[in-house]
Amino acid sequence: MADLTTEFLGIKSPNPFWLASAPPTDKEYNVRRAYEAGWGGVVWKTLGAEGPPVVNVNGPRYGAIYGADRRLLGLNNIELITDRPLQTNLEEITRVKKDYPDRALIVSIMVPCDEESWKAILPMVEATGADGIELNFGCPHGMAERGMGSAVGQVPEYITMVTEWCKQYYSKPVIVKLTPNITDIRRPAQAAFAGNADAVSLINTINSITSVNLDMMSPEPMIDGKGTHGGYCGPAVKPIALNMVAEIARDPVTHGKPISAIGGITTWRDAAEFMVMGAGNVQVCTAAMTYGFRVVQEMISGLSQWMDEKGYTSTADFIGAAVPNVVDWKDLNLNYISKAKIDQDACIKCGRCYAACEDTSHQAIWMKEDRVFEVNDAECVACNLCVDVCPIEGCITMERVAPGQVDLRTGKVVEEEYANWTMHPNNPMAVQAAE
Amino acid sequence: MANGHQASGVVAQRLAPEEIAANFSDLHAPLAPHEAAVAADRCYFCYDAPCVTACPTDIDIPMFIRQIQTGHPEAAAKTIFDQNILGGMCARVCPTETLCEQSCVRETAEGNPVEIGRLQRYATDQLMAAEVHPFSRAAATGKTVAVVGAGPAGLSCAHRLAMLGHDVTVFDARPKAGGLNEYGIAAYKSTEDFAAKEVEWLLKIGGITLEAGKSLGAELTLAALQADYDAVFLSIGLAGVNALRLAQEEMPGVLDAVAFIAELRQAEDKGALPVGRNVVVIGGGMTAIDVAVQAKLLGAENVTIAYRRDRAAMPASRFEQDLAASHGVKLMFNVMPTAILGDGAVTGIELEYTRIHDGRVTGTGEKLTLAADQIFKAIGQTLEGVPEGLAIVGGKLAVTGPGRTSLDGVWAGGDCASGGEDLTVTAVAEGRDAAMDIHSTLTSC
Numbered sequence A: 001m002a003d004l005t006t007e008f009l010g011i012k013s014p015n016p017f018w019l020a021s022a023p024p025t026d027k028e029y030n031v032r033r034a035y036e037a038g039w040g041g042v043v044w045k046t047l048g049a050e051g052p053p054v055v056n057v058n059g060p061r062y063g064a065i066y067g068a069d070r071r072l073l074g075l076n077n078i079e080l081i082t083d084r085p086l087q088t089n090l091e092e093i094t095r096v097k098k099d100y101p102d103r104a105l106i107v108s109i110m111v112p113c114d115e116e117s118w119k120a121i122l123p124m125v126e127a128t129g130a131d132g133i134e135l136n137f138g139c140p141h142g143m144a145e146r147g148m149g150s151a152v153g154q155v156p157e158y159i160t161m162v163t164e165w166c167k168q169y170y171s172k173p174v175i176v177k178l179t180p181n182i183t184d185i186r187r188p189a190q191a192a193f194a195g196n197a198d199a200v201s202l203i204n205t206i207n208s209i210t211s212v213n214l215d216m217m218s219p220e221p222m223i224d225g226k227g228t229h230g231g232y233c234g235p236a237v238k239p240i241a242l243n244m245v246a247e248i249a250r251d252p253v254t255h256g257k258p259i260s261a262i263g264g265i266t267t268w269r270d271a272a273e274f275m276v277m278g279a280g281n282v283q284v285c286t287a288a289m290t291y292g293f294r295v296v297q298e299m300i301s302g303l304s305q306w307m308d309e310k311g312y313t314s315t316a317d318f319i320g321a322a323v324p325n326v327v328d329w330k331d332l333n334l335n336y337i338s339k340a341k342i343d344q345d346a347c348i349k350c351g352r353c354y355a356a357c358e359d360t361s362h363q364a365i366w367m368k369e370d371r372v373f374e375v376n377d378a379e380c381v382a383c384n385l386c387v388d389v390c391p392i393e394g395c396i397t398m399e400r401v402a403p404g405q406v407d408l409r410t411g412k413v414v415e416e417e418y419a420n421w422t423m424h425p426n427n428p429m430a431v432q433a434a435e
Numbered sequence B: 001m002a003n004g005h006q007a008s009g010v011v012a013q014r015l016a017p018e019e020i021a022a023n024f025s026d027l028h029a030p031l032a033p034h035e036a037a038v039a040a041d042r043c044y045f046c047y048d049a050p051c052v053t054a055c056p057t058d059i060d061i062p063m064f065i066r067q068i069q070t071g072h073p074e075a076a077a078k079t080i081f082d083q084n085i086l087g088g089m090c091a092r093v094c095p096t097e098t099l100c101e102q103s104c105v106r107e108t109a110e111g112n113p114v115e116i117g118r119l120q121r122y123a124t125d126q127l128m129a130a131e132v133h134p135f136s137r138a139a140a141t142g143k144t145v146a147v148v149g150a151g152p153a154g155l156s157c158a159h160r161l162a163m164l165g166h167d168v169t170v171f172d173a174r175p176k177a178g179g180l181n182e183y184g185i186a187a188y189k190s191t192e193d194f195a196a197k198e199v200e201w202l203l204k205i206g207g208i209t210l211e212a213g214k215s216l217g218a219e220l221t222l223a224a225l226q227a228d229y230d231a232v233f234l235s236i237g238l239a240g241v242n243a244l245r246l247a248q249e250e251m252p253g254v255l256d257a258v259a260f261i262a263e264l265r266q267a268e269d270k271g272a273l274p275v276g277r278n279v280v281v282i283g284g285g286m287t288a289i290d291v292a293v294q295a296k297l298l299g300a301e302n303v304t305i306a307y308r309r310d311r312a313a314m315p316a317s318r319f320e321q322d323l324a325a326s327h328g329v330k331l332m333f334n335v336m337p338t339a340i341l342g343d344g345a346v347t348g349i350e351l352e353y354t355r356i357h358d359g360r361v362t363g364t365g366e367k368l369t370l371a372a373d374q375i376f377k378a379i380g381q382t383l384e385g386v387p388e389g390l391a392i393v394g395g396k397l398a399v400t401g402p403g404r405t406s407l408d409g410v411w412a413g414g415d416c417a418s419g420g421e422d423l424t425v426t427a428v429a430e431g432r433d434a435a436m437d438i439h440s441t442l443t444s445c
Ligand SMILES: Cc1cc2nc3c(=O)[nH]c(=O)nc-3n(C[C@H](O)[C@H](O)[C@H](O)COP(=O)(O)OP(=O)(O)OC[C@H]3O[C@@H](n4cnc5c(N)ncnc54)[C@H](O)[C@@H]3O)c2cc1C
Pocket: B093, B094, B095, B148, B149, B150, B151, B152, B153, B154, B171, B172, B173, B174, B177, B178, B179, B180, B181, B184, B185, B186, B189, B214, B215, B216, B217, B235, B236, B237, B238, B239, B258, B261, B286, B287, B290, B384, B385, B413, B414, B415, B416, B421, B422, B423, B424, B425, B427
């Protein structure tokens, strides 16, 4: 079994699986049990400034999106930061860290956007002995209305400013947690590193309304007939998070900087995908909230099995391995031509590929006698839709047309050489460059 | 005290009332809402779906399942009833394993089809429980149609005609409407008096007059019906039964399976029906299976089905065979009855082994004897009471296209008519299609 020990910002944990700052990490009881279940680290539920704690709503705070068999695909919440007194949290953090020196313990913080507030809380957090802090610039509901959370994360200048304060008043690693509720994730990431952040973590939750109650005409979750937008997380947000992590990993300004990935991570495979996309470790919230702490055991066994199969001996061996292959659209090889191919033995004759291609794509699938479905290479543009809607994995595949052969759709011989849009005659820029 | 399995002879009350009640409860329990959601989610919404082609009534199965998925089971039921007004009964009695579910692509893929039958029941139950009738009648056409036989074919035809604005009178020889739904289908398929409730619900369309206890050939003649009505639809099923052609066939203890089932279906107290300790059923179709299983459920100790061909040739589906076997019924293949044993009452049956020569069954000369105090004949029904002047083919009323008989103005469908399998759903389809043809004939001038 591969060794999963992972060092992130000099903080060692037995595996790269941390619990994200959220209800699973809101108190000593939970965190102790999470460590016992095998989690490599936790980011404590976000602490606020000293004084009376925030209050949460007393009605439902979650909404959900389901797949087949009520499988939870997306969760949305309107919970605020911890509603327990600061002192209680600090005492608990101190005790837990002392008892679990081999596990990572990061403290998430969100206080008003002024130097005094940060200067006040940071020494108290430092005194707990925790391994680092995470700045919650991401919470998109409630706290944002009070000028905190994503309200800070959406203004790069504020990010730099607060990060600088933290680096000034706190001696250990500072992670800046980013909000996805922005247009270009690279700007806030650059701003964090400009303020000397040690790492960024992302994503926090996405602004969302999961559903509307059509009897009450109110968004869900509904409280006394009203609802508000909340933060979306869980499997449904993974593709968005994955892209944002990739954008930061391949941005020349931030390339190679430490990233802690968050967003929909549910299995070992999700974790591996984020890590090859440049994340030094991963954080999990919804998967634990859906299945309990025990899920980490599948992540541990799955990741180490995959590492063994691939011959990786350390997580460092594969972190960032896929980043060089994330390119701009314009860099994709237009001379790479493929065609869909239907394996007649595997085909169960549902006809979904036919409906998809005939109604909404390129009319490239024939429906022949006895429900035999075949691809017409003269029409197939290799869009992959048939593959995506086919219920049988591996039944339809994309087969490359070898260089030297004729693409029946265009009638042209497939060229061996790589050629992209920048070189294409239809591109006005390319023509100009050639002239 | 119940008499138990081992009481000798043909006796009633072998089992306690609670056992009888449990034995005759639903064969397939209805789906609970979450089960229905899970089952519905498995549907792939196939293009030109094979299940629809396999359904004799062409129900838009992917569509109704999608309507269940999206939380509208009543709308799903409407989709079903549009094609098959007896969709509730069909959901219970169709041999889905040889129809829609056999052609489900998930059967091909995993040997585990979408549970179309149970989903159909889930949808239709919801709508019928609301006690509303989802259809209304078109403006009256002033035309009248006589339907003879109130089984699935007749009811389906009558409903469609009434919906299209015609006035329909349905005659039936029996005291209750429903045909074999009421008198023939196994009791554990149509529980809680479903057949009668379904007829009552169907008649809510209006425009249908039911005349029970009127027989074609006795109270009614075809000529009189033709004179009094604008069209006639015959759906008289198969009222006769085949004989074994053996000596002692009339001996007490030798029974016609269909009649026994009818008695069972009508019994207030099923336990009061006498059943043998050792029961032998001759036949290999659905009726043989049904009578054998129900004899078991009444408490018979040993029940054997004796079929003269091999398993592959058995008309009852593998599912039905396994159902019988799971109830402890013994299935014997390649045996035919040669003598009924007993003196005054049946004590046994002599069987001869068979082999098939050029499709014909011949005896091998080797024989065996089974103890039997009750023998059920389940070797097929025959057409009876056909009025003069109608062409017959293969023992059934000859029809062309949508149920046109050899006489102008007379249509026929269901078991009594040629073509199609003898199934409830086929009868419904034929009744409906004949109604559409009658309608276009009556409204085109
Ligand atoms: C025991 C048994 C079990 C079966 N189980 C199944 C099953 O599980 N699934 C399935 O799909 N199919 C089953 N079938 C077959 C199915 O019941 C028939 O195919 C179907 O009922 C045929 O419908 P029908 O309307 O043509 O005839 P029937 O249902 O037979 O109705 C004919 C009606 O006509 C009336 N009638 C007859 N003669 C006259 C007359 N001279 N004058 C007036 N009225 C008359 C009868 O009283 C009856 O009401 C079974 C059949 C039997 C016998």
